[in-house]
Amino acid sequence: MTPPLPVTVLHNAHIITFDPARPRATALAFRAGRLIAVGDDEVLQRAGPQAEIRDLGGATVIPGINDTHAHMEREGLKRQRPSLAGVRNVADILDRIRAAARTTPAGQWIVTMPVGTPPFFFDGPEALEEKRVPDRHELDAAAPDHPVYIQGVFGNWGTPPGYTALNSRALALNGITRDTVPRIAGVEILKDAGGEPTGVIVERNNRPTVEFDLLPAVPRFGFHDRLEGVRLSQKLYNARGTTSIYEGHGSAAETISVYRRLWELGELTVRVGLVVSPSWSDLAEAKKIMRDWLASARGAGLGDGWLRVSGLHIAYGGDETTACCARAHLPDTGWSGFVEQAVTPSDFREAAFLAAEHDLRLHTIVNDKLHEILPVLEAINEKYPLDGRRWVIEHVGRTNAGELAALARLGVLVTTIPTYFLWKGGWRYPSEPDGGDWVVPHRHMLDAGIPLSIATDNIPYDPFFTLWVVANRQERLSKRVIGPGQRLDAETALRLFTVAGARLTFDESWKGPLKPGFAADLAVLSDDPTRVPPQDLRDISVRLTVVDGRIVHEAG
Structure with missing residues (x-):
């Protein structure tokens, strides 16, 4: 008879579960990568003599960070x-x-x-x-x-x-x-x-x-460089509590190949969701590629709980000369990891219709141009209803109530990059008549019922810096607060940074909340984000990170 798999118990903890049935707990147990119990003293009492028991000394436990616009492949390259x-x-x-x-x-x-x-x-x-x-x-x-x-x-x-x-x-x-x-x-x-x-x-x-x-003669990052880069990146992201990433900006074939290789070797310590970054040069080629070569990325895509490829990214705008120069260097993509694109409004419309026709989820970065992209989505919705397809709008900057209501009606998912727009790039919004209330308006988005997640964009890759931005909304240069009414409390922001992202990879039935039957993906923190002052959120460190029931980071 095969002996039972060992059980690990974490107790004497402050556990934020994001399970509505039990929002708080003090102990949890997992086995074979899944949580088997979440509760209080009874979890420890039922652990059994063979269980590995860890006393966390009152530390806070949260679900693992799901960075839904991560660019994780970059971080390790910086160290090379x-x-x-x-x-x-x-x-x-x-x-x-x-x-x-x-x-x-x-x-x-x-x-x-x-x-x-x-x-x-x-x-x-x-x-x-x-x-x-x-x-x-x-x-x-x-x-x-x-x-x-x-x-x-x-x-x-x-x-x-x-x-x-x-x-x-x-x-x-x-x-x-x-x-x-x-x-x-x-x-x-x-x-x-x-x-x-x-x-x-x-x-x-x-x-x-x-x-x-x-500079064609300058050495490029080759496949081996990128492979070693992601190996290091995973360690760095794990050390900040990140257990899942999503690359909505798209990944070039070379980038997908790197992740596929690590998946084949069993070396992934971060769950990875990828989106195709296509290299077509015109609409005729786009139609052919969508029809003949991207069947594996249709709908929910192909993959498993460690690596999934679904949908594609189509840019809105861009410089054609830059895109041509960049495509000439493929498979190298420099620091980007995706293929540079330049898409006119008319070509975007046609490409988006083609994506809907071939059941390919569209991801696009809107910045301050949501008002130009929404009419395209609404026209597509009349022929190919978007609700349930999980199309994704990214990098939302300035918007308004009507646009958010339209996104909610369409059932479109949204990811935001608060550090990019509010802290790093807040200087773009110096004189908003509403004080910035409609710049990356997280509170308005939630009130509109939009499925929302937040991400780092690798600027920096530390999710607690991003949490600090979301809670404070302070612009880097002037220290001015942009849209104070849109500041989120830490618990709401954490939910958007942990469990909310599972919808992007169709994984919400088994990943995210800390509840029995769900993945044992979690992080143990130095402080409780819901109890520290908002200005201290970026100082939180991670003591322990667990992915699939396996410790992938332990401080010290």
């Missing part, structure tokens, strides 16, 4: 390139380059992270005494036998402009001369008094374009 954090001047940068040159074979590239303070790099060269990055000649002296590339800031981390610096070898390998003209607007090659490139390139676009446009 030398950091310039802490440099004070150009001399410090050159010292780092010299150190890298001593351990890098001659002729091989030295590629570093940007100048500035991570994770945002907001200060950039302003952090340096000289207020500039080194030029080609300074880099030549530091590494005469290597091509050197100091990348500019990726817009999703910080804010433009970004400053790229290359030495003479790097310029030559990329064919950059005095006559080189960038194809993409917003990119400038700085020149000296004689008209020669200084080695510095300025990028004023939010989307990253320099590598795709001007």
Whole structure:
């Protein structure tokens, strides 16, 4: 007879279950990846002599974080390139380059992270005494036998402009001369008094374009790099209590392949929901791909409780030159992990109708243009009713009551990126007549009955920073509160960051709340988010993270 699987009991805890039948508990037990009991002293009393029992000393337990716009594949990649954090001047940068040159074979590239303070790099060269990055000649002296590339800031981390610096070898390998003209607007090659490139390139676009446009020789992240990057990313996300992610912005074929490989190896410690980021170049190709190649992504898609692929992302807007340059470098997608798109309003309408025809869930980022996209959704709904299809609207910025009522009628799911719009980008809304009450209006969305979840967008990947933003809604530069009436209490925000996201992957029948029969995905916290002052939410740490009944992170 096969012996029974071991039971683990966590007790003496403050458990926030998000199970309406039992919102609070002090103990829970799980076996074989599923919760078998949630309650109080009776759970411990029934545990049995073979149970592993952990006394949590009154710590708070929550369901695992479900980051529904995560870009998790990026975080580990950041650790693969030398950091310039802490440099004070150009001399410090050159010292780092010299150190890298001593351990890098001659002729091989030295590629570093940007100048500035991570994770945002907001200060950039302003952090340096000289207020500039080194030029080609300074880099030549530091590494005469290597091509050197100091990348500019990726817009999703910080804010433009970004400053790229290359030495003479790097310029030559990329064919950059005095006559080189960038194809993409917003990119400038700085020149000296004689008209020669200084080695510095300025990028004023939010989307990253320099590598795709001007730097074909710079080493790209290959499949192995991305595989190792996700391995590290999982550890980092687990350490912040994240047990599930959803990539609604879409994943390129290379990114999906990385996750598939980890799934095959049994190495996933984060449950992953992916959305296809297509690489078609026109509507004729889009129709063919949707009809002939994306059957596996239709409806709820294919996969299991660890990896599921469902639906596709279609952009609204974008720059065609950028998209063309980026597609020319596939399978490399740079830092994005998805395929850059440029879709006109008319093409978006036709592509969205095609998605409905082929039962492919549409995901699209709206920013402040929900009013332009809603008429398309309403027209589609007349021919292909959307209720139950779980189409997803993402990155909602400014909106209004009528638009939210329409989304609720359509049965569309919404994910928001509060850090992007309220903290990092709140400067865009300096003079809203309503004080910002309709900018990422979480309270209004909930009142309208919209199925809503919140996410980090990897800026940063820490969900407790995002919780802090949701509860405080404070803009980064001015510290002004944007729409104070839309601030959420921590418990409501936690629900949106834990159990709500299960609907995106059709998993709400077995994942999310801490209740018997559901997945043993949970996090043990240093503090109770519902009891600390809102300004302290970002200081919460994670003591223990459990996914599928297995400890994937333990502090210390």
